[in-house]
Amino acid sequence: MSVRVRFAPSPTGSLHIGSARTALFNWLFARHHGGKFLLRIEDTDSLRSTTENTKSIFEILKWLKIDWDEEPVIQSNRLERHKEVANNLLKNGAAYHCYCSQEELATKKERAVKSGKSYQYDRTCRNSNRKIDGINPVIRLKTEYSGNTTVDDIVQGEVTIHNSQLDDLILLRSDGTPTYMLSVVVDDHDMEITHVIRGDDHLTNTFKQIQIYNACHWNVPKFGHIPLIYGPDGAKLSKRHGAASADDYRDLGYLPEALSNYILRLGWSHGDDEIISREQAIEWFTLENVGKSPSRFDTPKLRSLNSHYIMEASNESLLERTLPFIRCEISEIQRSRILRGMNGIKSRAKTVIELADLASIYIAAPSNFDDSCTKYSTKQHIELLLDVISIIESTTPLLEEPLCEYVKELAKKKNVKLIEIAQAIRGALCGKLVSPSVFEIIEILGMEESISRIKRFVDYFK
RNA sequence: GUCUCCUUCGUCUAGGGGUCUAGGACACCGCCCUCUCACGGCGGCAACACGGGUUCAAAUCCCGUAGGAGACGCCA
Numbered sequence: 137m138s139v140r141v142r143f144a145p146s147p148t149g150s151l152h153i154g155s156a157r158t159a160l161f162n163w164l165f166a167r168h169h170g171g172k173f174l175l176r177i178e179d180t181d182s183l184r185s186t187t188e189n190t191k192s193i194f195e196i197l198k199w200l201k202i203d204w205d206e207e208p209v210i211q212s213n214r215l216e217r218h219k220e221v222a223n224n225l226l227k228n229g230a231a232y233h234c235y236c237s238q239e240e241l242a243t244k245k246e247r248a249v250k251s252g253k254s255y256q257y258d259r260t261c262r263n264s265n266r267k268i269d270g271i272n273p274v275i276r277l278k279t280e281y282s283g284n285t286t287v288d289d290i291v292q293g294e295v296t297i298h299n300s301q302l303d304d305l306i307l308l309r310s311d312g313t314p315t316y317m318l319s320v321v322v323d324d325h326d327m328e329i330t331h332v333i334r335g336d337d338h339l340t341n342t343f344k345q346i347q348i349y350n351a352c353h354w355n356v357p358k359f360g361h362i363p364l365i366y367g368p369d370g371a372k373l374s375k376r377h378g379a380a381s382a383d384d385y386r387d388l389g390y391l392p393e394a395l396s397n398y399i400l401r402l403g404w405s406h407g408d409d410e411i412i413s414r415e416q417a418i419e420w421f422t423l424e425n426v427g428k429s430p431s432r433f434d435t436p437k438l439r440s441l442n443s444h445y446i447m448e449a450s451n452e453s454l455l456e457r458t459l460p461f462i463r464c465e466i467s468e469i470q471r472s473r474i475l476r477g478m479n480g481i482k483s484r485a486k487t488v489i490e491l492a493d494l495a496s497i498y499i500a501a502p503s504n505f506d507d508s509c510t511k512y513s514t515k516q517h518i519e520l521l522l523d524v525i526s527i528i529e530s531t532t533p534l535l536e537e538p539l540c541e542y543v544k545e546l547a548k549k550k551n552v553k554l555i556e557i558a559q560a561i562r563g564a565l566c567g568k569l570v571s572p573s574v575f576e577i578i579e580i581l582g583m584e585e586s587i588s589r590i591k592r593f594v595d596y597f598k
Numbered sequence: 599g600u601c602u603c604c605u606u607c608g609u610c611u612a613g614g615g616g617u618c619u620a621g622g623a624c625a626c627c628g629c630c631c632u633c634u635c636a637c638g639g640c641g642g643c644a645a646c647a648c649g650g651g652u653u654c655a656a657a658u659c660c661c662g663u664a665g666g667a668g669a670c671g672c673c674a
Contacts, residue, residue, distance in 0.1 A: 146674050181674060238672065245671095254600035254670070274672055292603070301601055301670085309672040316674045340602065340669040361603095363667090368609080370666070398610095401623090405611055408622040427604095427611080430667065434609045437624045447637080483637040540633080547633095558633030570635045 139171025140330050143204075144211075144320070146178045147189035150381040151196050153373060153433070154335060154365040157399040161362060162333045163202045164400075164421040171330070175208035176323055180316070182212070196382045200392050201414070209327060211319055218314035221322050221352065222275050222307040230351040231307055233273035234261040256303040275308040279347045287342050290331075290360035290423040297343055305344050317341065321348040329357050333423065336361035360423045363403055363430040373433050385438075389461060389487030391449070394442035402431045411444060443486040451478035454491065461492035466499060473498035476580045480572030497577065501589045502567025505596065509563035513597035517560040520550065521594055524561060525587050534583055536575040543575070564593030 143159040145151060151159075166173035177193075179185035197204070225231035241257065248255040260266075262278060279302045286296040307318045314322075324332060339361045349356045367377035374380050379388060385395050397412055404427070406412065406420045446454065455475050459466075466474075474495045481494040505513075527542045528534065543561075547554045561574045565586065571577065578586045 144674095148674075178674060184673085241672090249599080251599095256600095256670085295602065297601065303670090306672055311672080313672085315672070320674090335668095336603075337668055338674095343602095363604080366667085372667090401610065403610085408612065410610090410623050429604050431611090432609060434624070437610065440624055443637090481636095484635065486636095543633085554633055556633095562634065568634095572635085574633065 137330060139166055139169040140174065140328055141166050141171065141333055142174040142176050142324070142327060142329050144176040144178050144323075144334075145193055146181060146184075147186060147193060148181060148184040149189060150383045151193050152381055153379075153385065153399065156196070156200060156382040156395075157365065157402065158333065158335055158362065159197060159202055160200065160396055160399060161404075161421075161423070161426070164417055165331065165333060165360075165423065166205075167418045168421050172205040173203075174206055174327060174329075175204045176211060176327065177208055178211045178316070178319070180211050180215075180313070180319060185212075192383065196386065199386060200382065200396050209323060211323060214319070214323060214326075215314065217326070218319050218322050219308060219312065222314060222318060225277065225307065225351055226275055229278075231275050231277050232262050232265075232304075233267070234276045234304075234306075235266060235268040235271050235273045236260055237271070259304055262304060272310040272312075274306045274310050276304040276306050277347060277351060279304050279344070280350075285343050285346055287339075287346070287359055289339070289342075290358060291363075291426045292336065292339065292361050292428060295339065297340075302344060302347065305347075307348075317344055318348065321345050321352075321354075324357060325349070325352070325354050331358045331360060333360040333362065336363050360426070362423075362426050363428060365399075365402060366430055366432045368432055368434065370432065377433070389489035389491070390438065390442050391445045391457070391488070394438065394445040397445070398438045398441050402433070403427050403429075411441075439486040446482050446485060446488075446491065449482075451475055451482070454478055454482060454488075457488050458491045458495060461489055462495065462499070464499070470499050473580050477572065477577070480576050484572065494571075497566045497571060498580065501585075501592060502565075504567060505563060505593070506568040508569050509567065509593075510597070512556070512560040512563050512569075513593070516552075517556065518594050518598060520546070520552070520557050521560055521564060521590050523550075524557065525590055528578060528583055528586055528590075534579055536573065536579045539578060540575040560593075561590065564590045 141162045143162045145155055145159075163173045165171075177190050179190065222231065226233070236257075244258065245255045257276070261273075262276070280299045281302070283299050284296050285299055285302075286294055288294050305317055306315050308314055342359055342361070346356055365373050367373045369377075379385055382395065386392070396414075400412060400417055401410065404421070404425055406425065409416075412420070449457075452475070455471070455478065458474070477495070477498050481491060485491040485494055523546055524543060527539065527546065531539055531542060543557055544554055547557055558574050559569055561578075562569055562571055565571070565574060565577050565581070581589070
């Protein structure tokens with residue numbers, strides 16, 4: 137039987153980074169086994185689900201290069217099927233109507249908690265077979281309460297619980313809508329899912345779901361529960377930590393290659409390998425290599441990976457990715473300057489935002505000069521800059537190498553260190569003392585623009 | 599509270615009884631390169647949660663303890 141897995145997000149927000157990893161693991165598992173990767177949108181919580189969220193989930197998955205086979209299943213379209221299954225269970229005695237009111241149950245629960253006991257539905261209606269007119273009953277499953285249930289989880293290993301831990305879960309609410317527990321089981325069965333790979337917050341749900349599978353006499357799929365991702369402080373990763381969704385990281389200037397490499401290595405490993413291509417990931421991925429312990433999200437490592445993928449990317453593709461982060465319209469000449477300067481800035485940027493920031497030197501003259509520049513604005517520096525202007529004017533073609541040589545000669549002649557001249561030029565060209573090589577910048581900006589920027593600096597500090 | 603799971607450098611991890619004076623990566627620190635900052639190169643710091651077993655031998659197996667996490671909804 138060929139592998140069929142699914143990723144089943146609820147469109148109640150943007151895609152959490154942990155969910156993105158679940159999607160990636162499912163996708164890799166499917167591709168590794170030559171199986172199918174399906175999508176199911178669990179939108180039955182109509183209050184919180186939106187089509188915008190669904191759209192953004194599709195988009196971010198595409199951005200991460202996670203593609204799916206077959207049409208996505210929209211869970212809300214399957215209500216009738218879910219009801220049908222619940223009613224069948226009712227008919228053959230595997231489920232029953234429960235008339236207990238929510239108030240009644242809340243009281244019982246409160247009492248249990250107060251006396252320090254764990255709460256479970258007490259099966260009043262199952263035992264009494266009561267029927268109360270004027271109340272819409274829920275449908276509950278008759279769960280097995282003796283013996284054990286064991287899940288042979290691919291990631292977690294064998295996990296066993298006593299059936300006495302389970303209570304008679306609700307299949308259909310009093311308004312006739314199915315619960316999550318029912319819907320997942322029915323959908324996974326109908327979609328012929330062979331392996332359910334999801335976050336380990338679902339591990340205990342699995343035992344309940346197995347009861348539903350058994351009641352329906354359906355085959356139980358294999359399960360793999362992967363650990364969650366936590367923030368640096370060990371708490372569940374959330375907005376509180378700054379960024380928690382894949383969209384957040386995209387907007388922060390991370391490359392999809394870097395993000396997916398990072399989340400792949402979070403909780404999964406292949407020996408000492410760190411940089412892993414998609415092809416290698418598909419070849420190497422197995423659930424057995426997923427660790428059982430939860431892991432913490434570490435932004436510095438993501439940044440390092442991102443810088444690696446920035447270095448690896450072609451200058452053209454980097455330019456395309458940088459453009460959306462540049463606020464203003466840019467001309468053809470600015471565009472070609474950025475492209476020529478890309479080699480110089482890509483090693484200095486860890487995110488695309490930083491790339492855009494560095495690229496600004498090729499877009500416009502500095503709007504102001506950093507305080508640090510004043511150190512290189514003394515009378516002597518100004519004189520040196522005037523000499524540099526002459527050098528620029530007389531260097532044809534205006535190339536980095538000869539320019540550098542001539543300025544070095546100037547430094548020797550004037551008996552100053554090269555750094556004194558270079559930093560003054562840098563301040564003039566960029567408005568700050570950190571940038572790529574100043575001679576490279578001059579070559580790219582050309583004579584006119586370079587001299588104009590230096591003159592502005594000279595005038596400003598004269 | 600009940601049930602379930604987890605615990606190797608700060609972080610992600612390698613490790614399947616002897617090859618572990620515990621390896622790699624990120625971060626951090628030093629040095630080199632150097633027109634600044636990066637990149638790159640070289641080097642350094644740094645961990646088997648604790649306590650008992652089993653064994654000739656334990657990071658590796660077993661049992662406790664402590665700490666952490668998750669689940670206990672007419673949410674998904």
